[in-house]
Amino acid sequence: MHPNSGIRFCVSCLALLLIVEFWQPVFAQGSDPIAKMQADAVATRRADWGHWGPNPKTYSSWKTHSNRLIPVYTFGIDLRSVCGQNSLYRDATAIEALYGFLPDETLNPEAEYFDQTDVYRLQKSAIESGKKRVILFVFDGMDWDTTRVAAIAKSGKIYDEGRGEGLHFLDYRGAMTDFGYCVTSPRTEGTRVNVDDQTVVNPEGKVPGGYHAALGGDAPWRPITDAEYPIGKSKQTVHAFAESSATATSMTCGIKTYNDAMNVDFMGREVLPIARTLQNEDFAIGVVTSVPISHATPGCAYANNVHRNDYQDLTRDLIGRPSIFHPGGLPGVDVLIGGGWGIDKDKDAAQGKNYVPGNKYIAADDLAAIDVNNGGEYVVALRTSGVAGPDVLTEAVQKAKQNHKRLFGFFGAQAGHLPFQTADGNYDPVVSYGNQKPVKAEVYSKADLHENVKLKDAALAAIEVLDSRSDRWWLMIESGDVDWANHSNNIDNSIGAVLSGDEAFATIVEWIERNGGWDETALILTADHGHYFTLDRPEAFVPTTTEP
Structure with missing residues (x-):
């Protein structure tokens, strides 16, 4: 035996052990075809059934957002006032008023699509028409192809254009319903800010927004003629x-602004979101998310800031505490439920000089101040060791309703989000792909799954508390894990996230049908932006059954 052979053997064994540890979740997924498809695609960097980004020859050539048109589904109201002949993209003057300039190649006299800011106008119109309950349901990052692959995986029904079928929100016809698609491009990209001064350094940014339908497609299912166009x-x-x-600001405030802005215009000036307008008219206000409570979408439901990463200050606005933008404090929302639990950091330069070491999303003093046990206005439901998350939340809901108090729910697993559901309905993700290399899958403990809630639990809890506080209320629900899955180029997580959000939609619809129906309710379900997944072979996701 060679004197070094034992060393070589040990090194080889160590390498094998590391490989086994990295891919262990994959080995456990032998009977899960979509998990295997994801794992194989990451291992080979090829998949004949789909790809991320502009290069069809590799599974992943892009891991962030795109300029694709995104779907909008309405229930209890229609889209006639904003699409087709009423599309602002048919009117140069309207486009210029929206962006502050006339973007190149954006005027389209035949546009059927509308703008994301019209989602704000649809909410206003719903209220003006007499609706007492408005729900804005945002599947973060869910474009048309993301929706389609999830629908096919669930139902086995393949479609190539239009609204499609196979999910609750695609199929539901218990109310007036409509389908369209909108432009999500911001006013500008490349704006720099100072979070300590809450000022904008370069208001005009670097890259202008707009939409060129001939390059990006005049409908979400139309061919993209320039593969590089959707990614700028x-x-x-x-x-x-x-x-x-920026996209959430469009939906909550009805303006175009710079990327990273939270309910401020391109100069950094405060813009009032619809939730605060309605709150002034005695509407109860709720915010629910599957990701941290003050991420971009839930933060834009209510708060103001020049930058999305100032998380603790955004939370302060949401819960009615003095913040960098509002030293006197805002009234705060009636319900806030989401993630962020257990994510502690000693430093966070992105949050400025007033960052308080500890939880990244809510300072300990702020949490203590809002608790009813300390004289605050919120019944606080925290992830609790050994106690089922739904039980913690249900108990808090009952206390809030009985005592006419507000509700704050704080849960989360590894990165602060709720555990990722996979396409098969379990919570066992496999390997993702990011930064030009495989990324180890999250693994959840029994405690992670037991002590957390699902999005449907949080949504229903919010509705119950809101409805106990007022017969008029506004609620934002965010299925934020769709975006996280798509950033990770993980089709298994992406499908699971869409299905999790769809389950929450079905739960909400059931409540509406048991509580007065749709005469006084409007629900808008959409995404904030798209990613760049292309489904090349839909039949690969049709479920197969094996005879015993």
């Missing part, structure tokens, strides 16, 4: 693609 790299026309805070 076209050699013909360059338009900024969106991120979640």
